[in-house]
Amino acid sequence: xxxxxxxxxxRAVLPxxxxxxxxxxxxxxxxxxxxxxxxPTPPPSPGMEVSYKFGPYKIDAxxxxxxxxxxxxxxxxxxxxxxxxxxxxxxxxxxxxxxSCDETxxxxxxxxxxxxxxxxxxxxxxxxxxxQDGPQAGQTVPHVHIHVIPRKKGDFEKNDxxxxxxxxxxxxxxxxxxxxxxxxxxxMEEMAHEANEYRALFS
Numbered sequence: 395x396x397x398x399x400x401x402x403x404x405r406a407v408l409p410x411x412x413x414x415x416x417x418x419x420x421x422x423x424x425x426x427x428x429x430x431x432x433x434p435t436p437p438p439s440p441g442m443e444v445s446y447k448f449g450p451y452k453i454d455a456x457x458x459x460x461x462x463x464x465x466x467x468x469x470x471x472x473x474x475x476x477x478x479x480x481x482x483x484x485x486x487x488x489x490x491x492x493x494s495c496d497e498t499x500x501x502x503x504x505x506x507x508x509x510x511x512x513x514x515x516x517x518x519x520x521x522x523x524x525x526q527d528g529p530q531a532g533q534t535v536p537h538v539h540i541h542v543i544p545r546k547k548g549d550f551e552k553n554d555x556x557x558x559x560x561x562x563x564x565x566x567x568x569x570x571x572x573x574x575x576x577x578x579x580x581x582m583e584e585m586a587h588e589a590n591e592y593r594a595l596f597s
Contacts, residue, residue, distance in 0.1 A: 447486050449537035457585050459592035460508060464500040467508045467542075469585045469592070474556070474563050477512040477544035479592070481505040488536040490527045505540045511595040518544035524560055532561040 446453040446466055453468060459479075460467040467481045481504050483497050493501065509521045522543040526532040541560055550556050 446482075446484065447537070448482060448539075449486065449488075449535040451535070454582070456582065457589055459589040460504070460596050462500055462504055464497050465504040467504060467592075469588045470563070471585070472563060472580055474541075474559050475543055475545070475549055477516040477518065477542075478563075479508060479512065479542050480539045481508055481542055482537060482539040487538050490525060490538055493538060501538070501540065505542055507596075509542045509544070512542065512592065513544045515592070515595060516544045516546075518546050520545040522556060524557065526560070526564060532564050534564045 444455055446455065446458055446468070448468075457468045458466050459469065461484075464485075465481060465483055467479055470478050470480060473479075481501060483493060483501055485497065487493050487497070490498075505523060509523065513519075513521055522541070522545055524541040524543070525538070527538070543556070550559075
């Protein structure tokens, strides 16, 4: 019986064939130089990209904290209130009526999801959603965008004052994008840090 088991085992041990060609061609991990620059943080969602269009301007991906296949959300250059962010369609669209049905739906669903998370994060009690649709409505960058603003009691003496304040911030936004001047109160590092914190809310 034992002899039969030995014969069976000897037949079961087969010589290993060489590994497939595509395995042998993979570079050794040490081939990557240790002096190379650090890799960027992996994107938080399948919709994330390297950079984004905002009208005629290019937005650094570090400022974007959430994206879907059709929309993205970015931190603000100079927020009106804590948590004031912008939600935009990825496609460059000047007017709200020019959005497709899918883009319209996705934009508002994204704004809703962003608002819910930021309201909780900033311990707010309400939200303002605002669109300036066209130049006479106060739009300064010709790209549809929703202002999402967490609200707390007493943040504005009169609630409607927030819309005048949004107009001011719109003009400041265009000045920043046009002139590429350094803002004293919001560096890229600060905006990237804020975006990282918001990004974690969607993980």
